[in-house]
Amino acid sequence: MRKALKSLGEGAVASLLAIAIYAAALGCFIALMLLVVSMEEGGTTLSDATVPLTEAMVLLSQGTGFSSGPITLTIMPLLLTVTLVALIATLAARMGTSPAGFVAGLAVWVGANQYLSGGTRSIALLDPASAIAGKTALVFTIGYLLAALPRARAVRTLRDQMRQEISAQVRRTVARGLAMAFLIVAVLVLASLITVIVWVVLGYDAVGSLFTQLNMGTGSRITTTVAALAWLPNLMLWALSWLAGAGFSIGDIAAFTLWSGEGAGLPPLPVFGLLPGPVANETLRTALMAMPFAASFLIGLAFILLRPGFGLLAHFRGKAGQSGAAGKADAADSPVSRRDALQLAYPAGGSCLAAALASLALTVAFALSNGSLGTGRLAHVGVDVVAATQMVGHGVALGLLAAWLVALVGVAAYFGIRWIMSRRVPSTISANDSKEEQG
Numbered sequence: 001m002r003k004a005l006k007s008l009g010e011g012a013v014a015s016l017l018a019i020a021i022y023a024a025a026l027g028c029f030i031a032l033m034l035l036v037v038s039m040e041e042g043g044t045t046l047s048d049a050t051v052p053l054t055e056a057m058v059l060l061s062q063g064t065g066f067s068s069g070p071i072t073l074t075i076m077p078l079l080l081t082v083t084l085v086a087l088i089a090t091l092a093a094r095m096g097t098s099p100a101g102f103v104a105g106l107a108v109w110v111g112a113n114q115y116l117s118g119g120t121r122s123i124a125l126l127d128p129a130s131a132i133a134g135k136t137a138l139v140f141t142i143g144y145l146l147a148a149l150p151r152a153r154a155v156r157t158l159r160d161q162m163r164q165e166i167s168a169q170v171r172r173t174v175a176r177g178l179a180m181a182f183l184i185v186a187v188l189v190l191a192s193l194i195t196v197i198v199w200v201v202l203g204y205d206a207v208g209s210l211f212t213q214l215n216m217g218t219g220s221r222i223t224t225t226v227a228a229l230a231w232l233p234n235l236m237l238w239a240l241s242w243l244a245g246a247g248f249s250i251g252d253i254a255a256f257t258l259w260s261g262e263g264a265g266l267p268p269l270p271v272f273g274l275l276p277g278p279v280a281n282e283t284l285r286t287a288l289m290a291m292p293f294a295a296s297f298l299i300g301l302a303f304i305l306l307r308p309g310f311g312l313l314a315h316f317r318g319k320a321g322q323s324g325a326a327g328k329a330d331a332a333d334s335p336v337s338r339r340d341a342l343q344l345a346y347p348a349g350g351s352c353l354a355a356a357l358a359s360l361a362l363t364v365a366f367a368l369s370n371g372s373l374g375t376g377r378l379a380h381v382g383v384d385v386v387a388a389t390q391m392v393g394h395g396v397a398l399g400l401l402a403a404w405l406v407a408l409v410g411v412a413a414y415f416g417i418r419w420i421m422s423r424r425v426p427s428t429i430s431a432n433d434s435k436e437e438q439g
Helices: 002-041 047-060 078-095 099-119 129-151 153-165 168-202 204-213 218-244 270-274 282-289 291-305 312-330 338-369 385-438
Strands: 066-068 071-073 248-250 254-256
Touching (some): 002 078, 002 099, 078 129, 129 153, 168 338, 218 270, 218 338, 282 291, 312 338
16 A cells, blocks of 8 residues: 555656656746846836746647637647657656656646646637646656556566567567668657758848847847747658658648748748748759668668668678688588578568568657647748658658669679579589599
8 A cells, every 4th residue: 555655646746747757948048138138128027928838838838729819820830849748758767667656647647737738718719628638647647657667567468478478589570670670760859950050040030030020139139039948849740741852731721841932921030030941952953862772772771781780781791701601511501591582571570560660750750840820821930741751751661672682683693693603613623523534
């Protein structure tokens, strides 16, 4: 009984600490930003909006949009969302995890967010209470499971059963497929970040012009720029779709692709000054669109050939050494074995798994990056999830397929050379024997 109460308390405390730390840090920054804007603008103070805006942003980072006057915002600040999930996982791991703690923490988390939703009277939330409860419960569950699953007894038991029932080579194939998918997604994210940095450099003057047009002082420029970083992952995902050729749109006002892009009709938001124009150089456009293919091809080929991956190169190098040591006795043997065939089958399975997981992860990420900035022409901002996933996912799948085909051609050439050599050795021996008999 005492242990159960302790678990309930640990879960509740972890949940309360997470929501308190997150809301307090976010509220302090919002208060500073509003104070700086009020001082530089010289108008009425905006500090009264700190509490409702903080409550609205806490809920927005969990998927609940809001509207205030002409402003409607449903684009999740994914950087804040990731930070919140990491905070929940860290505190849950520190306090301890258990089923009872999860239930208590979930109840406290949903209740605290319901309390926050009732306090935003000056800001209208766009979701009913049931939807808010579901979204906030999902965020807490993801964070708590990230801390609980690695140390859960059921997970360890399942892992032990899988080790007994599944062969070691299959387990290694799955692990390498997961590693390939993670590395491919990481490289794509890095490429999108570099793209955003290039946009920042090229659009620096345009952003400065928008700041001047809005009569924003230095402090306001700094604080609003820092605030905009909360949506940096969203912009990175849009940049990835742009790189792959699918592009993204700002409502019905503007669409940005490698071939077109014009932001003349957009609202005067400084971040819109970063959005790219068309790429005039056809060679550069082709190179940008080939980036998912090239990245997955190089990663897949490295995993297939090198020892930390499937080690195909080391396997056949060792086989060649054994064949050379065996000499004439192996000359007439078949150069192809069942083990050699499996050395190609396992990378094929790992590549298929990597392509599927990478596409799934990108689909979810693209969907989460979208939202709206209004109810009319700005009702949809972001990417076409299906088109973006197809463009990026096809590039990844084709790159992995090309890597496997290159490995297959190399293995076929290896076996072909061995077969030719196995035919030449007996004929050479026969010719030498006949010469000796004649002599």
